[in-house]
Amino acid sequence: MDTVELGKTGLRPSVMGLGAGGPSRLGQSYEAPREQSVEVVREALELGVTLIDTAEAYRTEEIVREGIQGTPRETLVLCTKKSTWKEPEPAEVRQGCEDSLRQLGVEAIDVYQMHGVSPERYPYVRDELVPVMLELRDEGKIRFLGITEAFESDTGHEMLQMALEDDVWDVMMVGFNLLNQTARERVFAETMHRGIGTLIMFAVRRAFSNPDRMREILNELVEKGQLDPEFAEAEDRFQFLLDGGAEDLADAAYRFCRYEPGADVVLSGTGKVEHLRRNVESLNRPPLSEAAVARAREIFAKVDSVSGS
Ligand SMILES: NC(=O)c1ccc[n+]([C@@H]2O[C@H](COP(=O)([O-])OP(=O)(O)OC[C@H]3O[C@@H](n4cnc5c(N)ncnc54)[C@H](OP(=O)(O)O)[C@@H]3O)[C@@H](O)[C@H]2O)c1
Incomplete structure (x- = not known):
C-alpha cells in the first residue's frame, strides 16, 4: 500500500488508516x-495498513493492543483520543493519556487527539x-497534537x-466525503499550506453503505435547496461513478x-475482515475518472449541511 507524509510530523503512514470507532467500533457495536x-486489526497490518485510530470513548484500545502484538512498534502510527464533550478537567487529560498508554501497551502515543471538539468547546x-x-x-x-471535529453537528467545519x-x-x-466536500476550501487549503497532517473520517459512513x-x-x-431534485429522483443517479471506474458505491x-489533494490518510472503519479486504483493494486502486470526479464536485457543490451519517 502507498504511504503518505502526514503533514510536517515526519510520520509516513499508509494512505488507509484503520478506524477503531465509527458505527462499527471494529464490530464491537454489533x-x-x-x-x-x-x-480485523491483524489483517489490516498484514495488508499494509500502518496507522490505527482509536479513542478512550470507543473502548477498543485493548483490542488494538492485542492486534498489534508482535508488530514492531516503530512501524506503526498509533492515534487515540481524549473525549471532550463533558469538558474534562486538565488533570483528566493526563489521566486519560496514561490510561490510553496502558490499554494500548505502548510507551508513547504518536498522535494524541482532542476528540469531537465543538466550536463552543474549542476555546476551553x-x-x-x-x-x-x-x-x-x-x-x-x-509525539504530536491532534484535534478531531464533531462533524455530525459541525458539518461546515466551524471548529477546525x-x-x-x-x-x-x-x-x-x-469529515470529508462525496456528499459534503466543504473541507476542500475550508480546511485542506490551509492544512496543505501549513503542513498540518489530515486524517479523513466519514468517507463511507451510513450514506454509502445503506441505500435507504x-x-x-x-x-x-x-x-x-442544496441538491437538484432531478438527480435525487433518478434511478441511476450514481451510474456516473460506476462509469468512472468504481466497483460499487463504497469503492467510489x-x-x-x-x-483529494490535502486528504492524507483515509480512515476506514469496519468490524468485518471481508469489508476490510475490499476497502484495502479500493484504497489501492487508481483514481476515478476525471469526468466522474468533476461531476461529483458539481452535483454536490452546494452541500454543507450533512455528514453522511
Ligand atoms: N469525531 C471523531 O473523532 C470521529 C468521528 C467518526 C469517526 N472517527 C474515526 O474515523 C474512523 C472512520 O470512520 P467510520 O468508521 O465512520 O468510517 P467509514 O469507513 O466511513 O464507515 C464505516 C461504516 O461503513 C461500513 N462499511 C465499511 N466498509 C464497508 C464496505 N466495504 N461495504 C459496506 N459497508 C462498509 C461499516 O460497517 P461494517 O462494520 O459492517 O463494515 C461502518 O458502518 C472511525 O473508525 C474513527 O476511528 C472519528
Missing part, C-alpha cells in the same frame, strides 16, 4: 466476538487542555477553522477521498 475484532480546549498536551509531549508520552488560527495542531481529523439512508439524505438535501466513496 457485538462481534472479540477475536473477530482482533483479527485551547486554553486549558493544550498546556497539558504540551507537558505530555515534553515528557515523551505523546478556529483551530487553524492557532499554531499548535500537528494533525486534524476532518442515502435516499433520506438526498431528500433532505433537496428540501434544503473511498477512492474519491483518497485522491
Whole structure:
C-alpha cells in the first residue's frame, strides 16, 4: 500500500488508516466476538495498513493492543483520543493519556487527539487542555497534537477553522466525503499550506453503505435547496461513478477521498475482515475518472449541511 507524509510530523503512514470507532467500533457495536475484532486489526497490518485510530470513548484500545502484538512498534502510527464533550478537567487529560498508554501497551502515543471538539468547546480546549498536551509531549508520552471535529453537528467545519488560527495542531481529523466536500476550501487549503497532517473520517459512513439512508439524505438535501431534485429522483443517479471506474458505491466513496489533494490518510472503519479486504483493494486502486470526479464536485457543490451519517 502507498504511504503518505502526514503533514510536517515526519510520520509516513499508509494512505488507509484503520478506524477503531465509527458505527462499527471494529464490530464491537454489533457485538462481534472479540477475536473477530482482533483479527480485523491483524489483517489490516498484514495488508499494509500502518496507522490505527482509536479513542478512550470507543473502548477498543485493548483490542488494538492485542492486534498489534508482535508488530514492531516503530512501524506503526498509533492515534487515540481524549473525549471532550463533558469538558474534562486538565488533570483528566493526563489521566486519560496514561490510561490510553496502558490499554494500548505502548510507551508513547504518536498522535494524541482532542476528540469531537465543538466550536463552543474549542476555546476551553485551547486554553486549558493544550498546556497539558504540551507537558505530555515534553515528557515523551505523546509525539504530536491532534484535534478531531464533531462533524455530525459541525458539518461546515466551524471548529477546525478556529483551530487553524492557532499554531499548535500537528494533525486534524476532518469529515470529508462525496456528499459534503466543504473541507476542500475550508480546511485542506490551509492544512496543505501549513503542513498540518489530515486524517479523513466519514468517507463511507451510513450514506454509502445503506441505500435507504442515502435516499433520506438526498431528500433532505433537496428540501434544503442544496441538491437538484432531478438527480435525487433518478434511478441511476450514481451510474456516473460506476462509469468512472468504481466497483460499487463504497469503492467510489473511498477512492474519491483518497485522491483529494490535502486528504492524507483515509480512515476506514469496519468490524468485518471481508469489508476490510475490499476497502484495502479500493484504497489501492487508481483514481476515478476525471469526468466522474468533476461531476461529483458539481452535483454536490452546494452541500454543507450533512455528514453522511
Ligand atoms: N469525531 C471523531 O473523532 C470521529 C468521528 C467518526 C469517526 N472517527 C474515526 O474515523 C474512523 C472512520 O470512520 P467510520 O468508521 O465512520 O468510517 P467509514 O469507513 O466511513 O464507515 C464505516 C461504516 O461503513 C461500513 N462499511 C465499511 N466498509 C464497508 C464496505 N466495504 N461495504 C459496506 N459497508 C462498509 C461499516 O460497517 P461494517 O462494520 O459492517 O463494515 C461502518 O458502518 C472511525 O473508525 C474513527 O476511528 C472519528
